Amino acid sequence: MYQYDNYDQTLVNERAAQFRGQTERFLKGELSEDQYRPLRLMNGLYIQKHAPMLRIAIPYGLLSSRQLRMLAHIARTYDKGYGHFTTRQNIQFNWPKLEDVPDVLSELATVQMHAIQTSGNCIRNVTSDHLAGVGGDELEDPRPYCEIIRQWSTLHPEFSFLPRKFKIAVNGAAKDRAATQLHDIGLQLVKNDRDEIGFEVLVGGGLGRTPIIGVTIRPFLEKKHLLSYLEAILRVYNRFGRRDNKFKARIKILVKELGKEKFTEMVEAEWAAIKDDLLLDLEEIERIKTFFQPPPYVTLADNPLLAEKTAHDSQFAAWFRHNTFPHKMPGYRVVFVSLKTPGKPPGDLSASQMDVIADLADHYSFGEIRVTHTQNLVLADVKQADLHDLWQRLKSLELATPNIGTATDIICCPGLDFCSLANATSIPIANGIQQIFDNLDYLYDLGDIRINVSGCMNGCGHHTVGHIGILGVDKKGEEWYQITLGGSSGKDASLGERLGPSVAKDQVCHAIEAIFQTYREHRLEDEAFLETVRRIGMRPFQGRVYGDN
Amino acid sequence: MEIIKDGHIVANDWRHLSDDEALPEQAVTVSLLRWKNERDRLLACSVPLGLRLNSDDSLEEIADDLKYFSIIVLEFRQFTDGRSFSLARLLRERYGFNGELRARGDFLRDQMFFLSRVGVNAFEPNGSANAQELLPALQEFTVKYQAAVDVKEPLYRRRK
Numbered sequence: 001m002y003q004y005d006n007y008d009q010t011l012v013n014e015r016a017a018q019f020r021g022q023t024e025r026f027l028k029g030e031l032s033e034d035q036y037r038p039l040r041l042m043n044g045l046y047i048q049k050h051a052p053m054l055r056i057a058i059p060y061g062l063l064s065s066r067q068l069r070m071l072a073h074i075a076r077t078y079d080k081g082y083g084h085f086t087t088r089q090n091i092q093f094n095w096p097k098l099e100d101v102p103d104v105l106s107e108l109a110t111v112q113m114h115a116i117q118t119s120g121n122c123i124r125n126v127t128s129d130h131l132a133g134v135g136g137d138e139l140e141d142p143r144p145y146c147e148i149i150r151q152w153s154t155l156h157p158e159f160s161f162l163p164r165k166f167k168i169a170v171n172g173a174a175k176d177r178a179a180t181q182l183h184d185i186g187l188q189l190v191k192n193d194r195d196e197i198g199f200e201v202l203v204g205g206g207l208g209r210t211p212i213i214g215v216t217i218r219p220f221l222e223k224k225h226l227l228s229y230l231e232a233i234l235r236v237y238n239r240f241g242r243r244d245n246k247f248k249a250r251i252k253i254l255v256k257e258l259g260k261e262k263f264t265e266m267v268e269a270e271w272a273a274i275k276d277d278l279l280l281d282l283e284e285i286e287r288i289k290t291f292f293q294p295p296p297y298v299t300l301a302d303n304p305l306l307a308e309k310t311a312h313d314s315q316f317a318a319w320f321r322h323n324t325f326p327h328k329m330p331g332y333r334v335v336f337v338s339l340k341t342p343g344k345p346p347g348d349l350s351a352s353q354m355d356v357i358a359d360l361a362d363h364y365s366f367g368e369i370r371v372t373h374t375q376n377l378v379l380a381d382v383k384q385a386d387l388h389d390l391w392q393r394l395k396s397l398e399l400a401t402p403n404i405g406t407a408t409d410i411i412c413c414p415g416l417d418f419c420s421l422a423n424a425t426s427i428p429i430a431n432g433i434q435q436i437f438d439n440l441d442y443l444y445d446l447g448d449i450r451i452n453v454s455g456c457m458n459g460c461g462h463h464t465v466g467h468i469g470i471l472g473v474d475k476k477g478e479e480w481y482q483i484t485l486g487g488s489s490g491k492d493a494s495l496g497e498r499l500g501p502s503v504a505k506d507q508v509c510h511a512i513e514a515i516f517q518t519y520r521e522h523r524l525e526d527e528a529f530l531e532t533v534r535r536i537g538m539r540p541f542q543g544r545v546y547g548d549n
Numbered sequence: 550m551e552i553i554k555d556g557h558i559v560a561n562d563w564r565h566l567s568d569d570e571a572l573p574e575q576a577v578t579v580s581l582l583r584w585k586n587e588r589d590r591l592l593a594c595s596v597p598l599g600l601r602l603n604s605d606d607s608l609e610e611i612a613d614d615l616k617y618f619s620i621i622v623l624e625f626r627q628f629t630d631g632r633s634f635s636l637a638r639l640l641r642e643r644y645g646f647n648g649e650l651r652a653r654g655d656f657l658r659d660q661m662f663f664l665s666r667v668g669v670n671a672f673e674p675n676g677s678a679n680a681q682e683l684l685p686a687l688q689e690f691t692v693k694y695q696a697a698v699d700v701k702e703p704l705y706r707r708r709k
Contacts, residue, residue: 007704011692018689022659038629039659121629151694151704157666158638158697161631227703238635273643278696284705 001062001368002147002291004112011154012109015116019043020102027099042122042160044090044115045101053418054093054101055118056108060128060146060170061089061371065358068369070111072354078104083354085339085347087411087462088167089127089371090118094418116154121162123153123234127169129177130372133292134380136328139189140197142172144288145226148280152227159234163241164249166234167206179373179489181205181214182465184251185233192220199226203233203263204255209457211464211495212252217264223285225271228278232271236263295366295381300331303384318402318440319391324382333384335365336404337377337394342434344398345427346412347375353397364390374411374450376404407449407516408434411462415455415472416479422455424472424479424505429453432509436516446516449529452487465489467530468515469496470508479505485515485541486533500542514544551680554649554671556687558680561673563599563620565653572596578622581606584614592617601653604632608639615646623669625654634667641668641698661686668698 004012019039026036040046044055056071063071071091075083078100079093086092096104108114118125126146133141149168153159159166171178172189180186186202199221205214221229237251240258255263310317325334337357339347349357357377361369364386365379372378382390394400403409410433413419415426430453437443452466456473463469469484481503484496503511518541523532533541552561566577572591578599579591591598599620600611615621621640623633633652640646651671652664661672665687674683696703 005708007692007708011690011694014690014692018659035628035657039657121631154694155663155690156695157663157693158634159631160663161629161634161660163631235635239632243630243632277642278703281705287705 001064001143002059002288008151009109009112012112012114012116015043015114015155016102016105016109019105023098023102038120038161041120042117043101043105044118045098046119047420051095052098052101054096054104054115055086056091056093056113056115057118057125058089058091058113058371059150060126060132060143061130061373062143063369063371064111065361065367065369067111067113068354068358068361070107070113072351072358074104074107075351075354081352082348082350084345084414085349085371085375085377087373087375087413087460088125089130089373090125091371092414094414117160119165121164121166122160123156123162123166123168126150126153127167127178127183127373129171129173130370130378131177131325131334131380132172133294134327134329134332134334135173135175135177136326137174138172138328139174139191140172141289141292142170142178142187142189143292144285145187145189145199145223146170147288147291148226148285149230152230156234158231159238162234162238163243164246164251166237166251168230174491176489176491176493177373179462179465179493181493182207182211182462182489183214185230186214187226190220196222198222201229201233203267204252204260205493206250206252207459207462207464208250209247209459210250210252211459212256213493213495214252215255215260217260217267224279224282225275227280228275229267229271231274231278232267235270236266240266294329295368297329297332297381298383300329300383300385302330306384306387309388313388315402316388316391318444319395319400320387322402322406322444323400323404324387327381329381331384333382333387335379335382335387335390336372337379337399338401338403338409339376339399340403340409340434341398341401342408342437343431345414346410346430349377353399356393356397357399360390360393374409376409402440403443405448405450406443407446407451408437408443409450410434411450411452411466413454413460415453415461419455419460421458422472423457423474424455424481426453426455426461426470426472429470429472429481429505429508433512436509436513446519447528450488451512462489463487464495465493466496467533468512470512473502475502481505481508483508483511483515483545485538486530488530497538499538500546503545511545515541518544550673552651552671552673553680553684553687554651556684558684563622565601565622578620581611584611588614599649602633602636604630604636606636608636608644612644615640615644618646618648620649620651620671621646622651622653622673625652625656628655628657628660634663637664637667637669638698658683658686659689662689666693666695666697666699 169178169183201218202214370378412430416422454461454463465487487496576597653673
């Protein structure tokens with residue numbers, strides 16, 4: 001992974017020092033709340049329901065074991081002993097004291113971490129594919145480009161006070177595991193007809209209040225023009241994006257109001273004026289690539305003992321089948337650490353669990369951990385021969401629930417329990433759905449289902465792109481939930497369609513069960529849930545959910 | 550009144566004329582609206598002229614007039630409005646403006662470093678701010694990843 005040199009280190013040190021000064025000025029009353037707000041937000045600090053919430057950047061979801069141990073230390077020292085991984089591959093702490101946050105940032109800087117631009121109206125942490133470099137379906141590893149974009153966007157002098165937040169995702173695989181169609185800018189590595197690799201550039205996707213799927217404004221961009229093209233898009237947005245209404249300020253609204261053609265024309269005109277002055281040197285790409293070389297794999301054959309182990313141990317077999325994935329190297333597997341233990345807040349991890357996972361990463365997976373946008377962790381490079389041992393260790397930590405990609409692997413925001421924006425709780429809804437499954441056969445019979453829960457329309461739980469989306473709404477002080485079906489953030493991205501009127505909190509699980517039953521009755525042989533929804537439409541589900549009420 | 554210019558504290562020698570004020574015999578800045586309405590009259594005066602731009606003013610339509618101004622003032626009505634950061638950069642890089650480029654009004658101390666990077670070389674803060682206390686804000690960072698007006702090469706060409 002990328003290693004800071006003196007320049008990178010100096011910058012995070014200077015940033016931590018600057019934030020210390022800003023916080024002192026605020027606590028002394030020299031900065032008003034209005035003046036302090038954008039400054040603290042650009043360091044990931046929100047004022048939440050119970051306490052400040054600090055969001056720490058995990059660039060494109062990649063962590064070293066040393067960094068994870070630091071997060072454990074921060075959870076223990078400054079928080080209540082746990083952290084929450086987010087859908088943008090970051091981590092949030094819900095209980096730090098405002099006056100401690102400068103110390104937290106200083107400690108993070110010692111392990112090459114920061115909270116820069118994890119919030120605020122600026123370019124946020126760039127996200128990517130959690131299987132980058134190990135999935136077999138990759139054109140090129142996207143992480144070097146993520147790191148190049150991270151550096152370019154960090155304290156960008158022109159684009160730090162945008163109309164609204166700005167999110168960029170990069171994907172290099174055939175399968176879109178970075179939701180590039182749902183970002184302000186999505187970059188997909190593609191090959192042109194001359195066999196050169198470059199980027200397809202998508203703009204204007206996003207979730208939240210006005211969910212929109214992004215549009216391609218340039219089918220192929222040469223790598224050397226990556227930064228100039230980003231600058232051109234950002235400049236058009238910074239100058240012409242709406243600032244009169246917070247809810248219409250994202251770039252997706254600008255693209256929609258101007259129309260794709262006009263917007264593209266403006267970007268291309270701006271780009272034409274700057275493209276030759278801001279070239280991304282191929283030597284620089286090569287330099288950054290050296291940080292993302294494959295770890296020193298040993299030559300292995302696929303492990304024959306594995307079949308035997310799975311034949312004799314059905315629990316291990318279930319975990320192997322659901323929580324591990326093929327690796328491009330023979331003899332290795334990708335391991336998912338499920339943070340979706342039924343009854344626990346999805347995405348939460350305790351300090352002691354973090355410490356053990358750091359040790360496991362050192363022992364089994366070259367000391368690296370990845371965070372997925374579905375709020376799980378990944379140990380990407382595990383020898384097949386080690387899987388059984390690793391499984392037992394994870395099981396003892398309650399982190400081996402064999403449910404990755406199933407109906408209990410729920411994406412969920414913190415909701416009303418923590419968040420001051422929320423209208424309704426989300427964690428109890430996720431936990432309630434998990435309780436439906438008293439046996440795993442039922443869960444596995446349903447197959448791949450993505451259920452996403454958000455406590456308000458800001459959509460941090462990405463409800464709009466859940467196969468089943470659940471959105472908490474406030475009805476005269478009571479928590480009600482709107483259900484959508486048919487969303488997807490993959491290559492076939494789509495926005496979920498509303499099933500019907502919202503349902504009361506105590507009816508959500510019944511409704512979800514009715515949806516499951518409808519699927520079971522209507523599916524054709526191996527048809528996955530999403531395919532059935534797309535084939536048969538809303539009506540059969542509506543009949544089942546609302547019919548008997 | 551004191552301002553910061555090129556990293557030093559100096560006296561403000563420009564008067565910002567409102568649109569209905571009579572022209573005095575001294576260096577003045579005028580709004581874009583006044584410039585458009587009274588262009589010929591203003592050019593006939595012998596006093597040095599400056600132009601004040603709001604964040605939503607269009608640069609494209611006055612590009613040819615920039616040569617008449619020795620100062621351009623970027624008016625900050627709201628510090629959260631980042632459009633002037635792009636205006637500054639365009640003035641320097643696209644329209645070749647070499648005169649004084651001044652941020653005025655409701656900008657934050659913490660924006661001065663960014664502003665200095667996009668070509669702003671003078672700062673006229675709102676009433677109560679103390680120029681002496683603002684000065685160190687220009688030095689808060691020594692590392693600059695991006696090429697901008699102040700540094701022509703991105704860091705990747707400067708790393709040692």
